[in-house]
Amino acid sequence: MSTEKHILHYETSAPKDKPAADDPLAFGTIFTDHMFVMDYTDGTGWHDPRIEPYKPFLLDPAAIVLHYGQTVFEGLKAYLNEDKEVVLFRPEENMKRLNRSNDRLCMPMFDEKFVLSALKELISLDKDWIPDREGTSLYVRPFIFATQPYLGVAPSKTYRLMIILSPVGPYYKEGVNPVKIAVESQYVRAAVGGTGSAKTAGNYAGAMKAQEVAEAEGYSQVLWLDAKEHRYIEEVGAMNVFFKINGEIITPSLNGSILEGITRKSVIELLIDWDIPITERKVSIDEIMEANRAGTLEEAFGTGTAAVISPIGELFYDGEKCEINHNEIGELSLKLYETITGIQTGKVEDPYNWVVPVD
Amino acid sequence: MSTEKHILHYETSAPKDKPAADDPLAFGTIFTDHMFVMDYTDGTGWHDPRIEPYKPFLLDPAAIVLHYGQTVFEGLKAYLNEDKEVVLFRPEENMKRLNRSNDRLCMPMFDEKFVLSALKELISLDKDWIPDREGTSLYVRPFIFATQPYLGVAPSKTYRLMIILSPVGPYYKEGVNPVKIAVESQYVRAAVGGTGSAKTAGNYAGAMKAQEVAEAEGYSQVLWLDAKEHRYIEEVGAMNVFFKINGEIITPSLNGSILEGITRKSVIELLIDWDIPITERKVSIDEIMEANRAGTLEEAFGTGTAAVISPIGELFYDGEKCEINHNEIGELSLKLYETITGIQTGKVEDPYNWVVPVD
Ligand SMILES: Cc1ncc(COP(=O)(O)O)c(C=O)c1O
Ligand SMILES: Cc1ncc(COP(=O)(O)O)c(C=O)c1O
Numbered sequence: 001m002s003t004e005k006h007i008l009h010y011e012t013s014a015p016k017d018k019p020a021a022d023d024p025l026a027f028g029t030i031f032t033d034h035m036f037v038m039d040y041t042d043g044t045g046w047h048d049p050r051i052e053p054y055k056p057f058l059l060d061p062a063a064i065v066l067h068y069g070q071t072v073f074e075g076l077k078a079y080l081n082e083d084k085e086v087v088l089f090r091p092e093e094n095m096k097r098l099n100r101s102n103d104r105l106c107m108p109m110f111d112e113k114f115v116l117s118a119l120k121e122l123i124s125l126d127k128d129w130i131p132d133r134e135g136t137s138l139y140v141r142p143f144i145f146a147t148q149p150y151l152g153v154a155p156s157k158t159y160r161l162m163i164i165l166s167p168v169g170p171y172y173k174e175g176v177n178p179v180k181i182a183v184e185s186q187y188v189r190a191a192v193g194g195t196g197s198a199k200t201a202g203n204y205a206g207a208m209k210a211q212e213v214a215e216a217e218g219y220s221q222v223l224w225l226d227a228k229e230h231r232y233i234e235e236v237g238a239m240n241v242f243f244k245i246n247g248e249i250i251t252p253s254l255n256g257s258i259l260e261g262i263t264r265k266s267v268i269e270l271l272i273d274w275d276i277p278i279t280e281r282k283v284s285i286d287e288i289m290e291a292n293r294a295g296t297l298e299e300a301f302g303t304g305t306a307a308v309i310s311p312i313g314e315l316f317y318d319g320e321k322c323e324i325n326h327n328e329i330g331e332l333s334l335k336l337y338e339t340i341t342g343i344q345t346g347k348v349e350d351p352y353n354w355v356v357p358v359d
Numbered sequence: 360m361s362t363e364k365h366i367l368h369y370e371t372s373a374p375k376d377k378p379a380a381d382d383p384l385a386f387g388t389i390f391t392d393h394m395f396v397m398d399y400t401d402g403t404g405w406h407d408p409r410i411e412p413y414k415p416f417l418l419d420p421a422a423i424v425l426h427y428g429q430t431v432f433e434g435l436k437a438y439l440n441e442d443k444e445v446v447l448f449r450p451e452e453n454m455k456r457l458n459r460s461n462d463r464l465c466m467p468m469f470d471e472k473f474v475l476s477a478l479k480e481l482i483s484l485d486k487d488w489i490p491d492r493e494g495t496s497l498y499v500r501p502f503i504f505a506t507q508p509y510l511g512v513a514p515s516k517t518y519r520l521m522i523i524l525s526p527v528g529p530y531y532k533e534g535v536n537p538v539k540i541a542v543e544s545q546y547v548r549a550a551v552g553g554t555g556s557a558k559t560a561g562n563y564a565g566a567m568k569a570q571e572v573a574e575a576e577g578y579s580q581v582l583w584l585d586a587k588e589h590r591y592i593e594e595v596g597a598m599n600v601f602f603k604i605n606g607e608i609i610t611p612s613l614n615g616s617i618l619e620g621i622t623r624k625s626v627i628e629l630l631i632d633w634d635i636p637i638t639e640r641k642v643s644i645d646e647i648m649e650a651n652r653a654g655t656l657e658e659a660f661g662t663g664t665a666a667v668i669s670p671i672g673e674l675f676y677d678g679e680k681c682e683i684n685h686n687e688i689g690e691l692s693l694k695l696y697e698t699i700t701g702i703q704t705g706k707v708e709d710p711y712n713w714v715v716p717v718d
Contacts, residue, residue, distance in 0.1 A: 028421070028510025035420055058415040061394055061523050062387070066504055069428045069560025070567070075510075106567040141510060145425055151387025151434075151500060151525060153563050153597060155571070164420050166510060186552055191586035193547030195565040201428025202561015204512050206554040208429070208465040212514070227550035227586045238512060 005049075007036075007118055011125070012053035018129060025131060025169035027306070028139065032126040032165040036118050039147075040108050040159040049114075051122055054164060062149035064156040070146035071201045072101035075305050076262075077137040077168075078123050078358060080130050081346035086123060086358040088140075089344050091116055093262045098142060101198040106155040107144060115142065119163055120358045126165055127358070135170025171307045176329050176337055178313025179302075181236055182219035183285055184210045185318065189234065189257075191227035196234075196257035211237065219316060221302075223285075227257065231284050239302030239310060240264035243288060244332055246296045253280040263303035266354065267336055276332070285317055292322040299330030308344075309337035364408075366395075366477055370484070371412035377488060377526075384490060384528035386665070387498065391485040395477050395522040398506075399467050405520070408473075410481055413523060421508035423515040429505035430560045431460035434664050435621075436496040436527075437482050437717060439489050440705035445482060445717035447499075448703050450475055452621045457501060460557040465514040466503060474501065478522055479717045485524055486717070494529025530666045535688050535696055537672025538661075540595055541578035542644055543569045544677065548593065548616075550586035555593075555616035570596065578675060580661075582644075586616065590643050598661030598669060599623035602647060603691055605655045612639040622662035625713065626695055635691070644676055651681040658689030667703075668696035 012033045019030055031054050038049040065071050074094040081087050095112035102109055119140060123130075130138040142163045146156030187210040190196025195203055210222045221237035233252050235241055240261040242251045249271055254260050271278040291297040292315075300312040313327035329337075342348025343355060371392045378389055390413050397408040424430050433453040440446050454471035461468055478499060482489075489497040501522045505515030546569040549555025549562055569581045580596035592611050594600055599620040601610045608630055613619050630637040650656040651674075659671040672686035688696075701707025702714060 029508075031421060031508070054420065056417040056419045059418045060415045061413065061521050062390060062500075062525075065560075066424065066430060067432055067500070067502060067560060067563070068567075069430065069562075069564035071425060071428065071564070073426055104568060105564055106571055139510065141421075141426070143426060149388075149390070151498065153567070153570070155567055162420050166421075188550045188552030188586075191547045191550035191553065193545055193586065193589075194550065194553075195561070200561070200564060201424075201426060202554070202559070202564055203428075204426070205428035205430070205464055205559060205561055208427075208512070208514055209463060211512070212465055227547075227552065228588075230552075 005114060007121060008050040010050060010052045019131075019167060021133070025136060025167050027168050028166055030167055032129040032167070034122060034126050035165075036122045036163040038118070038161045040161070042157040046108070046110055046161070049118055051125060059147065060149035062151055064146035064148050064150060067151065068146070068153055069200070069202050070105055070107060070156055071143065072098060072105055072107060073141060073143035073199055073201070074098045076140045077305060078130060078140055079137050079344050080132045081344075083346060084132070085346075086127055086130060087344070087346070088356045088358060090262055090266070090354050091119065091356055093265070094142070097199060097260065097262070098144070101200055102144065104195060104198040105200055107146070108159060110161060115161070122163055123165065123358050129165065129167050131167045131169070133170070135172065137168055139166045139168045141166065176309070176311060176334065178311040178327050178329060179220045180218065180314040180316070181221050181223050181312050182214040182217060183315060183317035184214070184222045184224055185230065186210070188227045189224040192256045194257060197254070197259060199259060207237070223315065225285060231286070232282050233285055233288070234258045236302045238306060239304035241302050242267065242300070243283065243291075243297065244299035244330065245291045247277070247298070249276060249278040249332075250283050251278070251280055252283055255282075261303055263305060263308060263340070266340060267303050269352065270336060270339060288315070289317060289320065289322055292324065297324060299333050300324050301330070301333045301336075308340050309333050364473060366480060367409040369409060369411045378490070380492070384495060384526050386527050387525055389526055391488040391524040391526070393481060393485050394524075395481045397477070397520045399518040399520070401516040405467070405469055408477055410484060418506065419508035421510055423505035423507050423509060426510065427505070427512055428559070428561050429464055429466060429515055430502065431457060431464055431466060432500060432502035432558055432560070433457045435499045436664060437489060437499055438496050438703050439491045440703075442705060443491070445486055445489060446703070446705070447715045447717060449621055449625070449713050450478065450715055452624070453501070456558060456619065456621070457503070460559055461503065463554060463557040464559055466505070467518060469520060474520070481522055482524065482717050488524065488526050490526045490528070492529070494531065496527055498525045498527045500525065535668070535670060535693065537670040537686050537688060538579045539577065539673040539675070540580050540582050540671050541573040541576060542674060542676035543573070543581045543583055544589065545569070547586045548583040551615045553616060556613070556618060558618060566596070582674065584644060590645065592642050592644055592647070593617045595661045597665060598663035600661050601626065601659065602642065602650075602656065603658035603689065604650045606636070606657070608635060608637040608691070609642050610637070610639055611642055620662055622664060622667060622699070625699060626662050628711065629695060629698060647674070648676060648679065648681055651683065656683060658692050659683050660689070660692045660695075667699050668692050
């Protein structure tokens with residue numbers, strides 16, 4: 001894990017036009033002037049960390065990533081807080097998870113402190129790209145992929161780590177709105193023993209088909225069930241999921257096939273701090289449908305970096321529609337949303353030291 | 360599916376040195392002078408089919424393939440037959456499977472006849488690269504990947520299809536040798552409802568970890584069990600698998616999580632033609648271990664484009680070593696190997712029209 005600690009700067013001589021103040025900033029479509037790049041070579045380790053102008057790069061047609069999908073990524077956000085300081089939310093957790101994903105995919109570990117400092121250096125350089133309307137942020141995407149030109153199925157001997165930045169608009173345009181979710185009964189996202197707990201490309205490619213079917217039927221995302229019995233709840237699209245039944249909060253336990261979300265972790269820590277009963281355990285779709293029929297399913301919500309908290313207004317399973325909390329945001333969902341986004345923007349105190357300044 | 364049918368040629372002005380006649384031609388490391396490229400744009404369809412010099416190409420850092428793994432591929436071989444003609448083995452089957460993989464990954468279909476003709480045109484142009492020692496061939500790798508720069512998880516609106524060629528040495532250096540295979544009891548390759556029956560990158564990335572563990576223990580590949588009960592046999596690394604028990608041949612049925620191998624299909628067709636009983640059904644690892652203990656497991660072999668037939672000399676499962684046919688190639692395995700490679704090289708008659716000339 002030798003890491004050359006000095007980051008060379010090759011800054012752009014032709015900065016791009018920034019989006020207009022009222023640009024809706026559609027997610028993941030606009031990129032800033034610079035990117036961070038670092039290469040890995042077997043025997044040498046990670047080398048040549050540098051900041052360059054954002055631009056297409058050369059890849060060999062036989063690069064392992066194109067054929068055998070050795071690639072991992074992370075997603076986090078930088079915010080301008082109330083005092084116009086640039087802050088991150090628990091970024092060390094993203095660095096840790098990226099290294100865990102690396103391990104599952106037989107990819108080389110990196111120095112988490114160093115890459116976090118590089119990430120901050122990049123954001124500082126492009127900080128004029130951070131939008132400052134309510135709810136906007138700078139989406140940060142670190143990713144690593146296999147570059148060796150080799151058609152044998154084996155871990156690559158060379159890799160590239162990149163960080164790119166994208167200004168994004170508010171997730172909710174008009175207040176926090178509940179979503180309709182279809183429970184997936186045919187396709188499977190991940191199995192225990194597979195790659196589900198890693199943030200790796202194949203999990204997302206495989207999920208697109210079910211998502212396409214659900215969208216065609218008017219649902220915004222898919223709730224995945226387990227690969228074994230098609231009975232236990234896993235997670236939603238790019239979110240973990242929580243249910244409030246009879247005052248108790250339940251979320252599927254980390255069984256090896258779901259992603260360990262950082263928002264999930266934060267929600268659990270808040271609930272414990274608030275003395276609200278929270279249990280991580282197996283939870284079946286039947287239990288949820290029954291609780292709804294019995295009137296004890298009080299709230300359901302997804303958690304993830306993009307939406308923070310996404311209340312679920314309707315679940316569709318096996319021909320049955322289950323409306324939750326009259327398709328309105330629940331009290332607890334709202335409190336969690338306001339607390340976490342409040343901490344992120346500096347409106348609410350941060351007793352947990354979750355917020356990390358960039359400068 | 361509009362396809363511009365005329366393939367432009369941009370031939371290299373600097374042909375590379377070809378490998379020496381005695382080069383071992385390590386699999387997937389040497390590439391010929393040219394490649395075929397075609398692009399896809401939503402609304403327009405596939406366009407600009409062309410043959411270009413083999414070289415790295417520009418990819419946007421936000422290209423969907425790097426983040427969400429939308430990519431599929433195929434693998435087949437071109438051979439110089441006894442009469443020094445260039446032939447392919449059942450290439451229409453690879454085209455069909457590539458389109459089936461596309462469908463699972465929400466990627467656009469292509470015109471199979473047209474891409475097969477492009478593949479032949481490319482091979483013809485680079486035919487001096489085809490090695491002609493016994494057992495050598497030209498490996499052909501068609502692949503398609505998502506190129507749109509977009510960080511939302513959704514099917515790409517643009518794709519690229521490429522075909523690259525690589526001269527490869529004989530799979531067996533000194534006669535057909537049995538391999539030792541470890542039965543995988545922790546990791547899972549694919550689940551029913553997942554992407555196992557598609558030839559897509561994520562399946563291979565996820566499989567590397569188990570392969571690494573098996574190799575460290577002296578096994579050359581992993582035999583996968585099903586995701587549900589961890590009991591039924593799926594396939595081996597990049598091969599389907601067959602067992603001969605008491606004179607009857609058994610192979611796992613196409614349950615949705617294993618790849619529909621073209622060698623598998625050919626073996627089944629040969630066995631039927633030879634009046635040898637062949638059954639496609641669920642087969643548990645316990646059944647195989649028991650047959651071995653009872654002395655009724657006569658042969659076991661993998662099938663795939665790379666090795667054609669790969670006899671299994673030893674299975675390791677749950678602490679128990681199971682030696683098969685005294686670690687020697689079985690009579691049927693040998694007959695299948697000689698028939699299929701014989702048909703490919705023109706030494707054996709081809710009553711099935713499996714062999715397709717390139718010119
Ligand atoms: C599959 C999946 N599950 C859950 C999450 C939520 O994780 P986090 O809260 O860290 O954003 C994500 C990503 O953001 C995801 O991609
Ligand atoms: C996972 C997997 N199974 C089986 C096979 C065998 O298929 P085929 O006989 O078409 O080469 C392959 C590839 O070649 C493969 O990648």
